[in-house]
Amino acid sequence: MDTVLYLIGKLLIRCAQTLPLRAVARLGRCAGVVAYWADRRHRRVAIENLLRAFPDRWTRDDADACAREHFRRLGESYCCALKTAAMPWSELAGHVEFVGVDQIHAWRQAHPTGSMIASIGHFGNFELYGRFNELARGFQCASTYRGLRQPGLNRLMVSLRERSGSKLFERRSEAGALRNAMSSGGLLLGLFADQHAGDRGLPLPFLGRVCSTSPAPALFALRYDAPLFVCVCYRVALASWRIEVNPFIATHVDGAPRPIADIMSDVNRQYEDAIRRDPANWFWVHNRWKPGKHRRVQPAPTDEAESDPAEEPSPLPGRASGLNRG
Template structure:
């Protein structure tokens, strides 16, 4: 169940063409020395991909929604920094062996380190939670390079050809990896119940999630990470891979565990931890995500109101 499928993907001709271009770009970038590779991918995504794919426009819209008083030039500059980081992160995560080597000597920091070591010694499960900040795989790689086994759950890509090598790449960093869905969630639960460790990213829009305030606006958020931690007895520890000013190295930070309690309060605290990191450096968070979808939230609220006041 944790192995990537060997079945050849099937999809549209356009999907195949897009994947061929992406594979070629990745192969060319990986042939370059590290610093040149990261500079190239950061600039290419910021200057070419982000404008064409609408990422810059989306990031600026999100920034306007959260910071309505921010000047347009400032929003554009920040959106370009976000795209640069996204490009660097993508190519870094397509070199799992290289990322493991780079993170093997990275100093580990944070109040949660002692808890992680104690949990490993006791065989207690640990569920790490994080957001799309810096490089979210860097802390996982830092632990894996030190002998830890960190599983994960991933959301499959819409392009089946791209998803095939994307999934293989995730497996190459550390096993077990589960595809998002009921079957994958059950696999993750079993892994944790055996005393394993895993990571979940929680900062994505979830239509049926709780409207937890995020950067001043309600953001539908799943509470499943907290519920899994409660069900398995796992420590719930936020971690972050903070990109350093040199653009190539990271500071992995493992924060103090979030106390067990009400799942909504637990995820509200996880959200606060992410907000604090964004306040330190907003350019490291992926503003290109559709995190709030205010129009969709408004439509859902109108439907709920209409249903509650029915005939």
């Protein structure tokens, strides 16, 4: 079965890469329509999430319309990711705009050996975060991922995502290598923090309801004295995206580290702003507000005995998550 999945995946990637990007985007949107009607479970999750996120503004018809557009965008994003992974920057640059990168360059000039943390989310074509390598010169872009159960398919997806030049660290087996890379400096590490984080997540409000939130971006930023910012990918037209870098989030006040929960609450608020700006652009098919236990809210880590951020749970098992190819 692993070989069959590998061959199917390779065939789909090759087919997508032979077509023009806008044609791939249109096919992806058509696939999204099919998925909307065929995948009843995720359709219901998306509609219920939308109604609970905007209880005073939206009717069920509003939520249904947004969910349909959301599925179309998911199809567009996933199919385009197969194409854009192989596109040289000279061709892709006309489809992607980066905004706010100047602050990264300015910080890099002042801290030539430092590392940075980007808290990213499942907005738009989030696989494009890996293209930071084209603009953030001097940094090694990287992220973590949790390997797929099928070895062949996992190799295929990792190789596809690493074509951007970004480095991937497998969360369960390469935590030590990630720590060494962060300590060496010069890393721009992207971490998804907009999905359910399991029992080890912090209980923080998000769109009006408490949910499990990964503390990993704040933990990394504090442990390695790295600046932290939120980055969002917006869809602006068919097969066109804008990736915006938000201002740095304060990790210290008067020289003292801020509580991790406070830092991640700031991250959540910026995610919320991005969602309200374009609701169909976010990942509504994920059950962000699963019930369950949460970790105890703790102050900032002060030494290596505290929880290891490299071991934080993946928001979407089986996917690379960050400034890599996904």
